[in-house]
Each structure stands twice: as C-alpha cells, then as structure tokens.
Amino acid sequence: MIALENAFVQYGHARVLNDVTIQAAQNEIIAIIGRNGAGKSTTLRTMMGLLPLKQGRRLYEQQDITRLPVENISRLGIALVPDSRRIFSNLSVIENLRMGGLAHKPGYWTIERVLEIFPRLQERIGFGGDQLSGGEQQMLSIARALLGNPKILLLDEPTEGLAPVIVNDLIEVFGLVHQQGTGIVLVEQNFKVPMRLAHRQYVLDHGSVVWSGTSAELEAQRDIVESIITTGVTHEH
Ligand SMILES: Nc1ncnc2c1ncn2[C@@H]1O[C@H](COP(=O)(O)OP(=O)(O)OP(=O)(O)O)[C@@H](O)[C@H]1O
Ligand SMILES: [Mg+2]
DSSP: OEEEEEEEEEETTEEEEEEEEEEEOTTOEEEEEOOTTSSHHHHHHHHHTSSOOSEEEEEETTEEOTTOOHHHHHHHTEEEEOTTOOOOTTSBHHHHHHHHHTTOOSSSOOHHHHHHHOHHHHHTTTSBGGGSOHHHHHHHHHHHHHTTOOSEEEEESTTTTOOHHHHHHHHHHHHHHHHTTOEEEEEESSSTTHHHHOSEEEEEETTEEEEEEEHHHHHHTHHHHHHHHHHOOOOOO
C-alpha cells in the first residue's frame, strides 16, 4: 500500500497540495481526477518521492517513507509513467524495452509478455521511438515500466489525446496488469476512463481532495462530481 497522509507540498513558496490524504492498496485500481492544474501530477510525483513534503507523511506498507529518496522508493516497487512519455526517440522499440529491462526485477512481466499484450509494439519492434504514434509511445512507456515488475504503477493521464480504439486497448491492458497483482493509480482529467476501471476515486481541486468514494458512489453523485470537475468548488483558504 502506498499513501499520502495529510500531505502539503509547495513549489517554491507556492502551495500546491493542501492536506491531501490518498491511499492505494496493491490489489486495487484507484483514480485521481480533476481539471487542469488541480494538482494531479504533483500528487503522483509526491507519491513517487520526486517532491518533498512540507508537512504530512508518505507511507508504504504502513512504514514511514517520507524522507526516502526516489531511487529507494522505486526499488520498493513503485513505478511512474509520466505524462511526457519519456521514451528514447533515437532508439528502436526493442532497444527501448531492453533499456527498461535494465531495471528488470524478476516477476511476471518480461519483454515477451509485454509484447504479447502490446501487439502493436511487436509489429513495430525495429522502428525508432520517433517513428511511433502517440499511442504507441504511450504503450512503450507503459511496457518499459512493467518490465520493472512494479507492485504499484502510477499512470499520469495515459489516455490523453489518444484515439478511442487505443484507449480501449489500454483499458484492457490495465485490467490485465491489475489481474497480475499490480496496484494502479490512474490520473485523468475526467471520470470517463476511471469509471471503466477504478474501484475508488478521488477528485482533486485546487490541491485538495474535494470528493472521494467508490465508483458506484460516484455514479450515484455523477452530477455533483461533474460540476466540481468543470467549474470547481468554492474554497475557504
Ligand atoms: N514545476 C513547477 N513549478 C511551479 N509551479 C508548478 C510546477 N508544476 C506545476 N505547478 C503548478 O502547480 C499546480 C498543480 O500542477 P499539476 O501539474 O500538479 O496539475 P495537474 O492536475 O497535473 O494539471 P494537468 O491536468 O494540466 O496535468 C498548478 O497551479 C501548476 O501551475
Ligand atoms: Mg498533470
């Protein structure tokens, strides 16, 4: 289980996360949703250990990892797929996968298995990273993260800007990854994709969790959540 407990995070003097408490167990898929600038990427980076907490705690399996460096957090089995899809554009698909394999930890996911779940990557195995479509780059970025056999996968807007058919493929893959025992923290700007995958969801606005609940609860309060995402909530600071 990875968690932030009453986390406050700032960039310089600008406070970006206010008292955020979010937990994700290894056996679940949770979603963090919210509009532009709500603090979603900051939350993922904080979970990963890329940003320090001003206040509050970062926890893994009930242990305090607030001050643990990102390398150590990565070794605990937390992997981040950033929104920028950092693949090597001058390397081919297979070379990118081998680079990912350098951090390989024994486990279910091997180069063969990631190519099975991403047949498009298999078809483009010798293509350069710069010859891939946005969707293929996203697949490669996810495939590389899987090769580390993470216990928890943090995904920053993985479906943004992708064609519906590719989004469907990714949803299927996330389901398979979860079945193999990896927890998923999925960040999205709306609940369209999370509704098809997540067990629980958190809505962030202005750096605070303004709603949380199961996907069934979200369905029942769809209008309320929808209005938070589109127009925000009024805040007392
Ligand atoms: N490196 C940075 N330095 C200063 N401020 C930043 C930095 N990165 C983000 N911010 C600010 O922090 C706030 C939260 O940003 P964050 O990227 O976490 O939002 P987000 O929910 O991921 O948004 P998006 O949906 O656009 O990706 C925003 O106001 C943003 O302008
Ligand atoms: Mg973001």
